[in-house]
Amino acid sequence: xxxxxxxxxxxxxxxxxxxxxxxxxxxxxxxxxPGQGATIGVDFMIKTVQIGDxxxxxxxxxxxxxxxxxxxxxxxxxxxxxxxxxxxxxSFESFRCLPDxxxxxxxxxxxxxxxxxxxxxxxxxxxxxxxxxxxxxxxxTHEMRFLETSAKEADNVDKLFLDIAEELTKRVQVHExxxxxxxxAICSQNHTVSATYNCCRW
Ligand SMILES: Nc1nc2c(ncn2[C@@H]2O[C@H](COP(=O)(O)OP(=O)(O)OP(=O)(O)O)[C@@H](O)[C@H]2O)c(=O)[nH]1
Numbered sequence: 001x002x003x004x005x006x007x008x009x010x011x012x013x014x015x016x017x018x019x020x021x022x023x024x025x026x027x028x029x030x031x032x033x034p035g036q037g038a039t040i041g042v043d044f045m046i047k048t049v050q051i052g053d054x055x056x057x058x059x060x061x062x063x064x065x066x067x068x069x070x071x072x073x074x075x076x077x078x079x080x081x082x083x084x085x086x087x088x089x090x091s092f093e094s095f096r097c098l099p100d101x102x103x104x105x106x107x108x109x110x111x112x113x114x115x116x117x118x119x120x121x122x123x124x125x126x127x128x129x130x131x132x133x134x135x136x137x138x139x140x141t142h143e144m145r146f147l148e149t150s151a152k153e154a155d156n157v158d159k160l161f162l163d164i165a166e167e168l169t170k171r172v173q174v175h176e177x178x179x180x181x182x183x184x185a186i187c188s189q190n191h192t193v194s195a196t197y198n199c200c201r202w
Pocket of ligand 1: 014015016017018019020021022023033034035036037038039040063064065066120121122123124149150151152153
């Protein structure tokens with residue numbers, strides 16, 4: 001018996017070092033890993049959340065930001081129900097690269113996928129190089145949702161993923177998207193599931 005009603009795939013992309021892995025680990029494991037190494041290729045973690053009366057399983061794909069892995073990571077875009085584009089608010093360079101990530105989405109992802117822009121590392125107040133307005137304007141120009149987060153302080157991280165789960169659940173209920181339940185068995189054969197945790201909505 002499956003213990004969830006819907007399965008959705010969420011793919012995180014963005015420059016190396018912006019905090020993608022830390023966001024995923026904060027959400028799935030509730031921790032901020034010290035000395036996090038660069039992601040090699042792609043990794044995924046799973047977390048089941050409660051949305052209204054339904055259990056929703058999020059399969060969260062954490063892609064490597066380094067250019068040399070681009071051809072591997074691009075192959076994961078197509079089946080994504082949501083794409084989260086992360087930049088680092090203390091790195092204007094990571095913000096400047098956003099148009100390249102948008103191009104990747106346009107080229108490889110489904111046009112039904114939800115896109116979310118995330119400015120991470122808001123705890124580093126003194127080092128900020130990208131303003132809240134910069135992020136808000138970029139997101140509205142590209143019709144993306146937008147959130148600033150701190151994986152370190154657990155600020156807005158649950159909200160990021162729960163909002164995605166809620167929106168995808170709404171859409172599947174009105175048949176705007178299909179859930180990815182049938183594909184989980186295939187995925188699980190090829191990848192290690194790093195974690196399975198349950199959480200309740202607060
Ligand atoms: N202060 C602070 N540091 C963070 C935060 N999120 C991540 N970091 C740090 O940023 C560095 C890179 O984090 P990762 O999660 O590995 O970044 P990534 O985007 O997954 O990097 P790649 O795997 O190379 O693509 C690590 O040293 C983290 O400790 C945050 O919210 N605040």
